[in-house]
Amino acid sequence: MHAMKSTTTSPSVAWRYSTPAIVLHWVLAALIVFMAALGWWMMTVEHEPGGEQWIALHKSIGLIVFTLVLLRLLWRLFHKPAPLPAGLPRWQVLLSHATQVLMYGVMVVLPFTGTLGSAYSRLGLAFFGLPLHLVAAPDRPTAKQFFELHETLVWVLVALVVLHVLGGLKHLLVDKDEVFSRMWRARS
Ligand code: HEM
Ligand code: HEM
Numbered sequence: 001m002h003a004m005k006s007t008t009t010s011p012s013v014a015w016r017y018s019t020p021a022i023v024l025h026w027v028l029a030a031l032i033v034f035m036a037a038l039g040w041w042m043m044t045v046e047h048e049p050g051g052e053q054w055i056a057l058h059k060s061i062g063l064i065v066f067t068l069v070l071l072r073l074l075w076r077l078f079h080k081p082a083p084l085p086a087g088l089p090r091w092q093v094l095l096s097h098a099t100q101v102l103m104y105g106v107m108v109v110l111p112f113t114g115t116l117g118s119a120y121s122r123l124g125l126a127f128f129g130l131p132l133h134l135v136a137a138p139d140r141p142t143a144k145q146f147f148e149l150h151e152t153l154v155w156v157l158v159a160l161v162v163l164h165v166l167g168g169l170k171h172l173l174v175d176k177d178e179v180f181s182r183m184w185r186a187r188s
Contacts, residue, residue, distance in 0.1 A: 015082045016182050024072040025183055031065050032107070032161075036154055052123060059118050060128045066111035073104060085177050096167055103160050110153045117146030 017025070035058065042054035084093055118125040119134035120143035126132060171179035 015178065017081055018075075018079055020075055021072075021079060021081070022183060022185070024068060024075065028065065028068055028072060028107070031061070031068070032157070035062060035065060036158070039154065055123065056126060056129075059114070059125060062111050062114050063127050066115065069107045069111065073108065076104075081182070084179065092167075096164075099160055099164050099167070103157070103164065106153055106157045106160065110150065110157060113146045113150040113153065117143050117150055120146065 016022075038054065038058050038061070042051065042058055045051040045054060084096070115125060116134070119132070120139045122138050122140070122143075124131060124138070125134060168180055168183075171177055
């Protein structure tokens with residue numbers, strides 16, 4: 001059995017994340033890593049024949065990621081997770097919460113900048129071939145500004161995720177507490 005002592009005040013209070021929160025966490029983690037790899041790779045084949053298809057794929061999957069992030073955020077606003085184990089040092093609680101809030105912020109703004117940059121770009125925005133006309137006309141300097149922000153935010157997210165994963169692994173392998181399993185399986 002897992003240690004219940006410090007996380008709950010009554011047996012009916014859930015100490016794990018809910019199943020939708022867990023599924024969305026891991027599906028989005030995989031999709032975001034995939035999107036970053038695809039983003040960097042497509043930039044290396046951008047000017048080769050067929051290169052535009054990879055950019056189109058990045059946009060289409062990116063719009064799915066964007067939707068899932070908004071769903072996840074909505075779910076999170078109405079489902080507060082149980083408190084962390086009581087014995088954790090205060091700086092670790094603050095650091096993990098700050099990292100998580102910032103990750104949510106970047107997870108929203110990153111696809112947003114990609115979407116708007118694409119809308120203003122020469123190739124335009126499309127979802128698996130379906131054109132989405134968000135703006136009246138392409139505007140290269142505006143598109144460029146959004147893409148510069150997009151590129152910077154990817155690195156901010158990489159830094160946050162590295163910190164986050166190190167924290168998660170510390171709980172799993174060093175502390176050996178229930179923090180990792182909160183986000184792992186819905187049933188014991
Ligand atoms: C979590 C989601 C996303 C991640 C991790 C991601 C990641 C990346 C990366 C790593 C690059 C290459 C940056 C560079 O080195 O210049 C890139 C470029 C790009 N992304 Fe995304 N992206 C995401 C979402 C989106 C979305 C939703 C769209 C549009 C619907 C989009 C459109 C683009 C475009 C058009 C480029 C090329 C920019 C250029 O030509 O300079 N991205 N993305
Ligand atoms: C792109 C990758 C990832 C992103 C963007 C991400 C994002 C997040 C966010 C925003 C939360 C807060 C959930 C909430 O309270 O609403 C969270 C929780 C969590 N994540 Fe990740 N995550 C990623 C990958 C990982 C990986 C690889 C691990 C494995 C170590 C992990 C382990 C955890 C754990 C254990 C929690 C629960 C922490 C707690 O109870 O406070 N995550 N993640």
